[in-house]
Amino acid sequence: MTDIGGPLPAAADRVAPAVDREMALLDRAALGEVEAFDALLRPRLQRLCRMAVAIIRSEADARDAVQEASIQAWRQLPKLRDQTKFDPWLSQIVVNACRGLLRSQNRRRVREIAVDDSEHEIGEVPASIGRAPDAIAETEAVQRAFLRLSPDARVLIALHYVEQRPLAEIAGILGVPVGTVKWRLFRARRVLDGALKAEDR
């Protein structure tokens, strides 16, 4: 038998850890391999879409935002220097896409509605099924108030309450200091508190 240069590695050594696989996929995706990027993105889509829905409150618009963000991420991936930051980087792109969509919707509403811009609903408000009337009223009051928040405030509230991200991570996604996040969260929360208070009356 010809000497092939040493014993074969054990079976366990031939299976790369998950993180190494991710890094390998990122390397390949950054070199233009669509299938590698697809393999990275598919397992993350559910989470990204849920985050976008929490911000935008419309499933259709959320899908659009996630699609746009995914394409943007694909385009910019070669410029991502620290691949260990792929997930927060991708989340930031999705958040920015959501903010952009909300801002463009707001600008359209400003042009269309001169003074009375009380119609802020962007999409369907999910119905509350099987809950007590008071609870439903509170839910709807909070959802209405949420729709009146600025795009940045909606992102903040969604990341804090729905995604339950730590303040430091939210600060990183929004690109602002943690103290600024606390301050804006306080202001946005006050608006929602006010909606609940009005409902309780």
Added chain:
Amino acid sequence: MSQRERNDAIFRAALTPSASFGTSSDLADSIHDALLATPQVKASVGWFVGGRAFLTPARRAVVALVILALLVLLASALVILSRPNRGLRDVPMYRGGPERNGVNSGPGPAGDPMLLWQINANGPVAVMPAVVAGTVYVADDSGTVQALDGATGVPRWPASTELHSPVDGSPAVAEGRVFVGMDAGQVVALDAATGSIAWTLQTGGPVRASPAIVGDAMYIGSNDGNVYAVDAATGKPRWAQSLGAPVTRGVAAADGVVYAGATGGIFSALDAATGAVLWPKNDLGPGEVGTPMVADGLVFVASGLLEVGPSDRITALEVKDGSERWHFAVPDGQPVYNGAVADGAVYVASNNGNVYRLDEKTGKVAPGWPFHTGGGVGYLSGLVDGVLYIPSTDHFIYAVDVATAKERWRFEVPGSPNVPAISEGRIFVGTDLGKIIAIGGSQPVASGSP
């Protein structure tokens, strides 16, 4: 379960998408197909953060030169402005003046309230406008500062000034300058006639506070823990006194003393000339300390902000030595905020939607109070000739007769209004939906009438 915990649970439940929501493979396939037709950018040495392509170093240099040229052009351009409206009285800084007593020059609108004009800001407006010589100065969360004609809302500057950093503190206007603090840590002085930048002072942390101007000195706190005294004309610091914790809200100044609070219940009286600590009061409890008010030998301090607990209260301290005269907390423990003070009465507001009138000497709630609004009430100001103008998160501004606690009228605005400025029959206010609004009255205003 506390009220905060209960509300948070409701928010979480109300805003979490339904479990039935799910992505279909259609979305993934659609994205996949789009990627096949989309080229990637090339990796370069250009700065790239967060999925957004920033400028390469070479392009940055070109853009910087262009911006510099434009700034020089603006600063040297001759701007012909219409003469300032005669008769408009000034509200030059947060809560009306350096004592922060919440009294505005007024008068307020006469008759029924009506919308005079409405302008879009570039972001939520979290500040009280300043009104000087007929011009309304307002800043927003995007860092845009505007100067608007008080009668018409028409911009006074050739272009809005973009500071590119959120402005959380109300602008102050004095001696031809507009002073604002920024999240990025700078204090900026703008030319009040043109909006061009006159000077910039860099501090070590976000500046969320509103400047206080007394004579030729500007006093302001920073999250770096310092209170700064700055020459208003040149931007040169005169002194900086560390309080040992972030100074997140405005300072008050009266009779040669600067009063400032810092996170963690720290509060100090400082010599305005030197910054030396005259007395400290450092046991106001956890949380942030609000912009104080000074009147009649007392300084009124809101503590416990951004924390819900026993430190949420208004404390009246003797200006001579910082000893406590009284303190007031609302029964449900909600945060409570300054305020206005005049004629022996102190007006404070709470997240619970109530506004309280307290006896200045004892802190006792006056009969017939509190006044109830439909939402939460935060920072308060706007006392004019016996009428208190209250902004509430229920999207109304209330005009309340302080002698009777009776509502005169309420006016709905788009969004949650911030603290209003009231001058010569008009109310100027920004909202969290990025609107800047002027409210007038259906009847002509006689000078000094409510």
